[in-house]
Amino acid sequence: MxxxxxxxxxxxxxxxxxxxxxxxxxxxxxxxxxxxxxxxxxxxxxxxxxxxxxxxxxxxxxxxxxxxxxxxxxxxxxxxxxxxxxxxxxxxxxxxxxxxxxxxxxxxxxxxxxxxxxxxxxxxxxxxxxxxxxxxxxxxxxxLPADLPFDQAAIVTDAVATPYHALKRGGVGPEMTVAVIGLGGLGMHAVLLAKLAGATVVGVDVAEANLERALAWGADEVVDARQDGVARRIRELTEGGVDRSFEFVGHRDTVDQAVKALRPGGRATIVGLGPEAIRTVPVALFVAQETELVGSFGYTQQDLGELYDLVEDGRLDLSRxxxxxxxxxxxxxxxxxxxxxxxxxxxxxxxxxx
The missing domain is CATH 3.90.180.10 (Medium-chain alcohol dehydrogenases, catalytic domain)
Structure with a gap:
């Protein structure tokens, strides 16, 4: 050409x-x-x-x-x-x-x-x-799959692949409970992918439109983060806390919510980027409940290929x-x-x- x-x-x-x-x-x-x-x-x-x-x-x-x-x-x-x-x-x-x-x-x-x-x-x-x-x-x-529109294919390279990698880092599977904190582009796709993995999902955000969209995309419950007691509300909805939480905001307070929303033995995966130091539960409680806190950055070429396979197989719909x-x-x-x-x-x- x-x-x-x-x-x-x-x-x-x-x-x-x-x-x-x-x-x-x-x-x-x-x-x-x-x-x-x-x-x-x-x-x-x-x-x-x-x-x-x-x-x-x-x-x-x-x-x-x-x-x-x-x-x-x-x-x-x-x-x-x-x-x-x-x-x-x-x-x-x-x-x-x-x-x-x-x-x-x-x-x-x-x-x-x-x-x-x-x-x-x-x-x-x-x-x-x-x-x-x-x-x-x-x-x-x-x-790329032959029938995948270019606009949908493009956003897979971050908006979908980054939360997908995070869910793999977090270890999400069937019958787990999951909290997704921050329902922007990455968080919304985390909701979609967690539901695809068979999890029960609680979405958390400050914007009413994002909470409504999360429900439309499959979230089982939502929590309005403009209200006090976000972690407490998540624990109430899930009868003791979630198995996995995912933070897509990058603020100290939302990282704290991700940790405090966990049940004993739970794992919080932090994706949001920010300059603040992490401060959360006392060390004794962190140890006694065997809490896990991990970071997740970007994605790998394997992640990207797996996502396009999911799209091609008709399991992942990115039309919205x-x-x-x-x-x-x-x-x-x-x-x-x-x-x-x-x-x-x-x-x-x-x-x-x-």
Whole structure:
């Protein structure tokens, strides 16, 4: 296929600071060329995530230089193949892991590439993929089901894969009780996936719209976190506490709720990112109840492949997950809508023409 010389890309020119607002623009930039072991993908869809907001707001440091392309939830079609790539061809429908691990360290060799100490996350540490074209390491490509729309395929690469990895870390199974604290894009998919695993689910959030959506997506009970005694209410609803809890907010108070909502022997899995130190139950109680507290970060290539298999088998329905589809010109306003929760989106996705 004939490739253009330039493409449109959403780039951060200046993060938000006390001196002024952020500066995000849609720029015309050169189309990148794939290096050895890489492919060039014509991006067909790219989701917008709270992590984009963190970079734009200056909470998460951006890469070594500005302007920087944002975005890390891509799906598309291979447009060109670099040297040394033997298993992929132009025209293949693909997604890929949002981080760029080394592939050689002990973690990568063990299939835990999300813990690679030299990994670089697209849109955070290096140029991202909110653009008409993007390069990808061929080692971390995953094929897409033939009938899966690109917008749904794109959000799997974070909004679905991150909670899926967390549920695997937490060990969710049939007849377990589960609390999901924070019902944004990741938390809503945690509800969906926990129900798929056969668990009874309690959803927790401060927004009425999110609580109603959680019930519509299968949650058995919901708890309004604007009221006092969240953990106590969860224990009441589950007759003593949940087997597993999952925290998707990243605040000290919600981590505390995740721990206090557990029954003895329970496990809390923390996914939300935040700067505060964890403070929860007294050490003696933590020990006496054999409480487990674990972290969960990102996902692996295996997780991504398993999710696309679930979709292809008809077991996982993501048709309600994309609440807005916008052109790249609307990306700056989409960031504002996500930050203000205008319209209560699950996932806003930028779509690109073929």
């Amino acid at each position: 004939s490739l253009p010389d330039t493409m449109r890309a959403a780039r951060l020119h200046r993060p938000r600071s006390p001196e002024g607002p952020e500066d995000v623009r849609i720029d015309e930039v050169p189309v990148p060329a794939p290096a050895d072991g890489e492919v060039l993908v014509q991006v067909r869809a790219c989701g917008i995530c709270a992590s984009d907001l963190h970079v734009v707001a200056g909470v998460t440091p951006h890469g070594p230089r500005l302007p920087q392309i944002l975005g890390h939830e891509p799906a598309g079609v291979i447009a060109a193949v670099g040297d040394g790539v033997g298993d992929w061809q132009v025209g293949d429908r693909v997604a890929w892991v949002m981080s760029r691990p080394c592939g050689r360290c002990e973690y990568c060799r063990a299939g835990r590439e999300n813990l690679c100490v030299t990994t670089r996350v697209a849109g955070v540490d290096v140029d991202g993929v909110q653009a008409e074209y993007a390069v990808a390491d061929a080692r971390f490509l995953v094929p 997950s994309v609440t807005d589809r916008l052109p790249i010109e609307a990306f700056p306003d989409a960031l504002r809508r996500l930050e203000t929760r205008e319209g209560n989106p699950v996932r806003i996705v930028v779509t690109y023409p073929a």
